[in-house]
Amino acid sequence: MRNHFVDRPAAGVVADGAPGRPLHVAIAGFGVVGSSVARILLERGDLQASLRLVAVFNRHVARKRVASAPETVAWVEDIDAVLGPDVDVLVETAGGVEPARTWVVEALRRGISVVTANKLLIAQHGAELAEAAALHGVQLRFEAAVAGGVPAINAIECGIAGDRLTRVGGILNGTCNFVLSALASDADSFDEVVGRARTLGYAEADPTSDLDGTDAAAKLAVLAAVGFGLELPLEDVRRQSIADVTAIDCEYAARLGCTIRQVSIADRHGATAVDAFVGPALVPLQSPLARVQGADNLVLARGQYGGDITLSGRGAGGEATAVAIVSDLLAVSRGERRHGVARWQRARPAPRPHQPYYVRFVVRDRPGILASFAGVFAGHGINVDAVLQQPGHPKLRLPFVMTLEPCAQEQAAAALVELATLDVHESPPVAFPIFSGGIHGA
Amino acid sequence: MRNHFVDRPAAGVVADGAPGRPLHVAIAGFGVVGSSVARILLERGDLQASLRLVAVFNRHVARKRVASAPETVAWVEDIDAVLGPDVDVLVETAGGVEPARTWVVEALRRGISVVTANKLLIAQHGAELAEAAALHGVQLRFEAAVAGGVPAINAIECGIAGDRLTRVGGILNGTCNFVLSALASDADSFDEVVGRARTLGYAEADPTSDLDGTDAAAKLAVLAAVGFGLELPLEDVRRQSIADVTAIDCEYAARLGCTIRQVSIADRHGATAVDAFVGPALVPLQSPLARVQGADNLVLARGQYGGDITLSGRGAGGEATAVAIVSDLLAVSRGERRHGVARWQRARPAPRPHQPYYVRFVVRDRPGILASFAGVFAGHGINVDAVLQQPGHPKLRLPFVMTLEPCAQEQAAAALVELATLDVHESPPVAFPIFSGGIHGA
Numbered sequence: 001m002r003n004h005f006v007d008r009p010a011a012g013v014v015a016d017g018a019p020g021r022p023l024h025v026a027i028a029g030f031g032v033v034g035s036s037v038a039r040i041l042l043e044r045g046d047l048q049a050s051l052r053l054v055a056v057f058n059r060h061v062a063r064k065r066v067a068s069a070p071e072t073v074a075w076v077e078d079i080d081a082v083l084g085p086d087v088d089v090l091v092e093t094a095g096g097v098e099p100a101r102t103w104v105v106e107a108l109r110r111g112i113s114v115v116t117a118n119k120l121l122i123a124q125h126g127a128e129l130a131e132a133a134a135l136h137g138v139q140l141r142f143e144a145a146v147a148g149g150v151p152a153i154n155a156i157e158c159g160i161a162g163d164r165l166t167r168v169g170g171i172l173n174g175t176c177n178f179v180l181s182a183l184a185s186d187a188d189s190f191d192e193v194v195g196r197a198r199t200l201g202y203a204e205a206d207p208t209s210d211l212d213g214t215d216a217a218a219k220l221a222v223l224a225a226v227g228f229g230l231e232l233p234l235e236d237v238r239r240q241s242i243a244d245v246t247a248i249d250c251e252y253a254a255r256l257g258c259t260i261r262q263v264s265i266a267d268r269h270g271a272t273a274v275d276a277f278v279g280p281a282l283v284p285l286q287s288p289l290a291r292v293q294g295a296d297n298l299v300l301a302r303g304q305y306g307g308d309i310t311l312s313g314r315g316a317g318g319e320a321t322a323v324a325i326v327s328d329l330l331a332v333s334r335g336e337r338r339h340g341v342a343r344w345q346r347a348r349p350a351p352r353p354h355q356p357y358y359v360r361f362v363v364r365d366r367p368g369i370l371a372s373f374a375g376v377f378a379g380h381g382i383n384v385d386a387v388l389q390q391p392g393h394p395k396l397r398l399p400f401v402m403t404l405e406p407c408a409q410e411q412a413a414a415a416l417v418e419l420a421t422l423d424v425h426e427s428p429p430v431a432f433p434i435f436s437g438g439i440h441g442a
Numbered sequence: 443m444r445n446h447f448v449d450r451p452a453a454g455v456v457a458d459g460a461p462g463r464p465l466h467v468a469i470a471g472f473g474v475v476g477s478s479v480a481r482i483l484l485e486r487g488d489l490q491a492s493l494r495l496v497a498v499f500n501r502h503v504a505r506k507r508v509a510s511a512p513e514t515v516a517w518v519e520d521i522d523a524v525l526g527p528d529v530d531v532l533v534e535t536a537g538g539v540e541p542a543r544t545w546v547v548e549a550l551r552r553g554i555s556v557v558t559a560n561k562l563l564i565a566q567h568g569a570e571l572a573e574a575a576a577l578h579g580v581q582l583r584f585e586a587a588v589a590g591g592v593p594a595i596n597a598i599e600c601g602i603a604g605d606r607l608t609r610v611g612g613i614l615n616g617t618c619n620f621v622l623s624a625l626a627s628d629a630d631s632f633d634e635v636v637g638r639a640r641t642l643g644y645a646e647a648d649p650t651s652d653l654d655g656t657d658a659a660a661k662l663a664v665l666a667a668v669g670f671g672l673e674l675p676l677e678d679v680r681r682q683s684i685a686d687v688t689a690i691d692c693e694y695a696a697r698l699g700c701t702i703r704q705v706s707i708a709d710r711h712g713a714t715a716v717d718a719f720v721g722p723a724l725v726p727l728q729s730p731l732a733r734v735q736g737a738d739n740l741v742l743a744r745g746q747y748g749g750d751i752t753l754s755g756r757g758a759g760g761e762a763t764a765v766a767i768v769s770d771l772l773a774v775s776r777g778e779r780r781h782g783v784a785r786w787q788r789a790r791p792a793p794r795p796h797q798p799y800y801v802r803f804v805v806r807d808r809p810g811i812l813a814s815f816a817g818v819f820a821g822h823g824i825n826v827d828a829v830l831q832q833p834g835h836p837k838l839r840l841p842f843v844m845t846l847e848p849c850a851q852e853q854a855a856a857a858l859v860e861l862a863t864l865d866v867h868e869s870p871p872v873a874f875p876i877f878s879g880g881i882h883g884a
Contacts, residue, residue: 036747040604040747046606149602149605149745149747149749149751150751151597151600151601151751152601153601154596154597154600154601155593155596155597155601155753158593158596158600158769158773159585159594159595159596159597159766159769160593160765160766160769161768161769161772161773162482162764162765162767162768162769162770162771162772163591163765163769164486164488286733288733291728291730303765305478305591305761305762305765306590306591306756306761306762306765306766307591307755307756308755309591309592309593309754309755309756310752310753310754311597311751311752311753312751312752313748313749313750313751313752314748319747319748319749320747320748320749323602323605323747323748324601324602324604324748325604326603326604326605327600327602327603327604327605328604329604330600330603330604331600331603334778336600336776336778
């Protein structure tokens with residue numbers, strides 16, 4: 001392999017974007033996203049003056065080699081080879097915390113800017129990495145870490161920087177959105193729908209981190225960092241799995257003028273208190289959250305002055321995610337400095353404001369159940385808003401729903417714990433919040 | 443009045459955003475938007491290190507004075523006083539082409555960056571102003587010129603800079619969106635609805651430039667400049683007034699699974715050919731274009747790699763627009779350079795691709811009308827897709843609708859000219875395009 005790192009001018013001379021040679025780009029991790037980045041860099045003639053692909057790192061890289069790439073691109077299996085003095089910016093698309101974190105730390109230390117699609121890395125180590133980037137006078141950018149091709153980070157960080165945000169969130173996981181949409185329209189079982197999502201490529205072989213909210217929580221933490229300037233520990237994001245949702249819940253939600261979505265919401269109270277939630281929630285059919293199709297994503301930001309803005313588009317896929325990365329590379333080539341992210345303060349957890357809830361039971365029916373359930377809620381200071389029961393279900397396995405007037409999440413949870421002890425349940429009761437406030441229906 | 447321009451350090455030393463004194467901001471035009479900018483600058487303590495309001499220019503400025511403003515703010519009636527060496531950036535919120543253009547040219551010449559909300563100024567003179575800004579090493583920013591608080595310019599220019607855009611557009615005029623929404627839901631007459639919009643503050647006393655597409659065409663030209671790097675002359679934007687729309691059209695549109703919106707679309711073909719349209723169009727009910735509520739705006743961008751993204755939010759209003767301006771001020775304070783807008787090439791007009799059309803007639807009914815109309819369309823090589831006629835209308839003033847299979851705009855127009863010569867019309871026939879392609883239903 002030709003070593004092309006010896007006969008080039010020293011890196012850094014144009015790291016500030018001054019006209020001259022283009023920014024030298026190395027890609028670490030050459031899967032679907034990494035190879036799409038390479039394709040855009042090689043295809044788009046108008047980018048050649050700004051960005052040049054100089055190296056690709058991957059295990060067994062020989063198998064990954066792109067035939068159309070110029071000979072000047074180095075294909076390497078040694079990460080050190082892409083952290084050399086010829087590289088201005090490292091694109092990290094390997095994913096996962098390690099070894100990605102080690103590479104990124106080393107790149108920043110060596111004066112190499114980093115563009116990453118790694119939500120987990122930024123959610124867990126973004127604060128220290130942003131400080132390292134500032135210390136070494138280089139850039140750390142991560143537009144691709146949230147909502148694929150939707151330019152949410154840029155919009156929040158720059159486009160509405162003039163506002164003071166009180167909420168960030170949206171529909172941040174395409175797998176969940178696909179599963180819940182299909183569950184509502186096809187009335188198949190949850191497992192059948194997940195199986196179909198897997199066949200269609202919308203779900204991983206093990207979709208646990210999608211369904212249980214881990215993936216969306218990391219993205220929500222990234223949005224909170226950018227929108228609030230606060231570091232939101234993942235353990236402070238309250239999570240509920242969408243595996244709790246059944247086709248029956250979709251029916252009842254429809255009767256309430258709603259649909260069920262995996263909603264991610266972080267609300268800031270005062271300067272540093274944040275309540276953050278990822279999980280199934282009822283959202284009104286006319287809400288933008290309800291209208292996100294298939295595997296698309298939607299990002300919502302609420303400002304004190306400008307109200308709500310939403311952004312939507314493809315939440316995943318190699319090309320859309322690669323657009324976000326190439327956009328970040330162009331920002332690095334222009335020498336753009338970031339606004340206010342070098343120091344993230346740690347968020348304090350805050351309780352969720354009072355909110356209405358949907359509670360679904362499946363019981364062996366007998367007289368007095370409703371009265372005893374209502375009594376338990378009353379004992380916890382909760383008013384029942386409505387009781388819904390669709391006909392056509394067997395008495396021995398009868399689903400019905402109670403909606404609760406706005407109450408604290410802890411109140412609802414405590415009532416559910418007490419209700420669960422009653423010997424009538426065929427499956428454990430589940431509760432989902434109902435989002436209905438705000439001009440955008442959330 | 444205290445002259446505060448004498449005892450300050452020379453401007454420009456921090457125009458590149460280096461830490462030191464904050465950027466000195468002057469506002470020219472102190473109406474709803476200008477005063478909202480001042481309010482955010484004075485209220486937000488966290489902005490004080492970056493931005494300082496130093497002067498406000500307006501006629502009869504004494505009446506506009508904000509009691510809470512610090513004494514260091516100069517209130518002046520002489521534009522020269524806000525173009526002094528103490529000012530780093532001019533916020534232009536006066537509107538209209540002159541004298542705004544003269545002020546902006548002079549500011550740029552004196553090394554003062556400009557942030558403007560002036561869509562007409564940018565649509566008509568953006569290319570020369572961008573060149574002047576580049577020449578003098580200062581910034582020209584105009585996030586507020588399109589869709590108020592929706593950060594569309596930033597998203598297109600930076601967030602998806604890595605893509606190659608083939609379409610920009612959306613719902614760019616809140617007045618039209620309010621009027622058409624109300625027309626569809628209330629079945630009032632067009633004039634009644636416009637009167638109501640005026641009462642509610644959603645329409646100007648003379649809403650002509652909103653209704654006839656002039657306002658949206660200017661915004662579309664700004665989006666085309668940023669998204670395509672092309673200067674789109676306003677006379678090349680084909681325009682149709684929404685005053686052609688009646689409540690009957692809304693009924694027929696609903697029967698077709700659509701609603702009517704003032705749609706603004708610019709499609710790029712190849713490098714520099716653009717077809718641009720602003721006017722009423724049928725859009726499917728499930729399209730994001732159909733779902734824009736009241737006076738909200740939506741911006742759509744379609745990329746070769748990343749597909750469609752949409753952004754929505756408040757399209758007007760002092761505070762939302764002020765957020766866009768303050769966001770631009772923060773970008774200037776960070777010394778951000780723009781990407782690829784210093785030279786806009788002139789767009790060549792392109793014909794609209796073949797598209798289906800909705801054509802509505804109001805006739806004195808008599809036998810053979812349908813056959814003769816169909817014959818005229820056939821003579822122009824156009825296939826009729828469907829004929830719709832709602833019951834309950836008088837024979838002497840009978841509205842009915844023909845939908846046309848995809849054809850050239852010129853074909854449809856020529857057929858309509860010929861049809862209009864037939865002596866059966868109670869009102870002139872009107873045709874609206876039907877937008878139905880694409881993953882976002884447009």
